[in-house]
Amino acid sequence: MPELPEVETFKRYLDGTSLHQRITGVEVRDAYVLKHVSARELTRRLKGRRFENSYRHGKHLFVRAGDELWLRLHFGMTGSLEYFKYDEVAPKTARVIFRFADNCRLAFDDQRKFGEIELIEDVGEFLQTRGLGPDALGIGLSQFKAIVGKHRGAVKAILLNQRLIAGIGNLYADEILFHARMHPATEAARLSDKDLRRLFRATRYVLDKAIALKTDFNRLPKSWLLTHRGKRGRCPRCGRALKSAIIGGRTAWFCTHCQKRI
DNA sequence: CTAGATGTTAAGGT
């Protein structure tokens, strides 16, 4: 479930393993994930270059491979990055594998193939064309208030809308609302200044904490909703059964006792 | 066998 914290974790992983080494080959095992570029073209453009640095915006990861040459990675539902030593075997669902001069490899793994790999020239232009909102961790309270307070609809739908704020997905949206003690269907326009501040703080807390724990599910606090979400889950705060509802087209899990509609 | 699952987007409706 790669949302902002997972993608940030992938970014740090890539930065720690795969920068500054000459790319000697690109193996495309399934071209389905390639967007606007063929396997041959991708290989031709990257071979001999190096990944120099990376930049994350929302759920997108951009890796610079030269002037006006960026690799864009989106992880869809099941994407991830795996770095391998020369003698290790890449998993069956590795779709694209970048090979470096030292024979280590970086695999873009994606079982369900909703992920995307693309070459672009300009990150800013991409963000603009795609209409992505500011990164969820790149805005302050006032901007957050301006965005959330200015829109109608369920507060959860607004958190999920990548054109308004980029990076929050279904799971973390539920988590944020749980910490803000806010019902996901709450009409955003009804939120007071104080509510918006509480929501903003919850957003920062949840995303920062998840990143700090490298989004390791086993290490996320038991007091969080995430580990209790779904099937017969109980609220970690009051012990009551969690409820679900479809809000903004996605399944929301929440506690009707702890999260009141405003 | 069917429904639903973490993401995004296009298309159609209100």
Next chain:
DNA sequence: CACCTTAACATCTA
């Protein structure tokens, strides 16, 4: 225009 819902994508699991 702002917002909502649905379907579609590929694949696995309950």
